[in-house]
Amino acid sequence: MTETPVLSRKTGITLMGGGEIDTQDVYQALEFAPHLVAADGGANKAMALDLMPEAVIGDLDSLSAQARNRIAPDSIHHVAEQDSVDFEKALRLTCAPFYLGLGFTGRRVDHTLAALSVLVRFPERSILLLDASDIIFSAPPEMRLDLPVGMRLSLYPLGPCDGSSTGLQYPLDGVRLDPVGMIGTSNKVTGPVTLKMTGPCLVILPKAALRIVLHGLGLR
Numbered sequence: 001m002t003e004t005p006v007l008s009r010k011t012g013i014t015l016m017g018g019g020e021i022d023t024q025d026v027y028q029a030l031e032f033a034p035h036l037v038a039a040d041g042g043a044n045k046a047m048a049l050d051l052m053p054e055a056v057i058g059d060l061d062s063l064s065a066q067a068r069n070r071i072a073p074d075s076i077h078h079v080a081e082q083d084s085v086d087f088e089k090a091l092r093l094t095c096a097p098f099y100l101g102l103g104f105t106g107r108r109v110d111h112t113l114a115a116l117s118v119l120v121r122f123p124e125r126s127i128l129l130l131d132a133s134d135i136i137f138s139a140p141p142e143m144r145l146d147l148p149v150g151m152r153l154s155l156y157p158l159g160p161c162d163g164s165s166t167g168l169q170y171p172l173d174g175v176r177l178d179p180v181g182m183i184g185t186s187n188k189v190t191g192p193v194t195l196k197m198t199g200p201c202l203v204i205l206p207k208a209a210l211r212i213v214l215h216g217l218g219l220r
Contacts, residue, residue, distance in 0.1 A: 005095040006077050007055045009035045012219070013096040016042030016053070017087060017103035018062050019111060023049060025130050025207070029100040032214060037094055039086040042103050043067045057093050058086035085114045091122060098126035098219045105131040120158050120200035126219055128210075135205050135213055139163075139197040145216040147189045147209060154204040155184030161199030167191040177201060 007013075012033025014026070018041030026049060030036065038046050040058030047067045056063065057077045068076065079089040087104050104115035119127055119138045129136040139155070147153065153168065155161075157177035165172040169188040172195070177184050185204075195203075205213060214220040 003092050006057070006093045007035075007037060008095040010097070011035065012098045012100060013037050013094055015039060015087070015090055015094075015099050015101045016045055017101065017111075017115075018042050018045065019103040019108070020106035020132065021045055021103040022132065025102055026051070028210070029102060029130060032210075032220065033096075033098065033100045035096065037090055039090040039104075041086075043071060045103060055090075055094065057090040059089070085111070085118065087115050088118045088121075091118070091125065091127070098214075098217075099128070101127060101129045102131075104129055105136070116202060117158065119202065123200075126217060128213065130207060130210070133207060135207055135210055137203055137213070137217075139195060139201040139203045140217065141198070142196050143194070143216055145193045145195075145209075145212060147193055147205070147212055149189055149191065151189045151209065152206060153187050153189055153193065155187065155197075156202045156204060157183060158200040158202065161197060161201040163195060163197040163199075163201070165193065165195050167193035 013035045014029040014033040016038045036051055036053045038053040038056045040060055041062030043053055043056045044064045044067050046053050055075050060078050105112040123138055157179050161177040163172040167190055169190050
């Protein structure tokens with residue numbers, strides 16, 4: 001689906017959903033991605049922190065009357081179709097070099113799974129989800145990360161995946177990952193990590209690695 005963006009920015013967008021959000025994560029995300037966009041009920045979260053989103057996008061079934069009254073009407077964008085989640089709607093109607101998403105995981109498993117599916121359906125976008133403990137993003141075809149030795153690095157395939165790696169306790173070379181077969185969770189870093197991946201695969205790292213990941217992906 002091709003739609004004209006309602007908001008385009010040259011630096012990162014912090015995208016807030018209506019799920020569980022750590023307040024400190026919001027402020028850290030805004031340091032890296034200073035433009036705030038809310039996906040539907042994420043606007044309620046923003047208002048509670050006295051933050052004004054530059055745009056609110058979604059089917060608006062979770063936007064409170066109080067939040068709606070405080071936000072300029074031309075910043076609220078109603079997308080009525082029900083074939084996609086609000087996270088996807090917000091991505092379709094914005095344009096930015098990268099996104100840091102909060103409030104899309106944790107509260108409900110079905111919402112979390114839907115958000116993870118969106119990550120791999122937009123491989124051309126740089127989207128990182130932050131939750132209570134982790135960073136989650138879709139593996140690019142190639143990347144290098146200078147992570148601390150011993151750090152946990154998990155790979156979770158959302159379809160058949162092939163890859164190669166250096167700097168991991170359990171190398172990927174010659175291993176096919178598949179959600180109904182071999183998965184790659186709880187691996188450990190042994191040195192500078194390089195990954196080459198084909199197929200829809202998620203990378204999951206501790207939240208403390210956010211700055212390293214942004215740098216490794218060329219976003220900082």
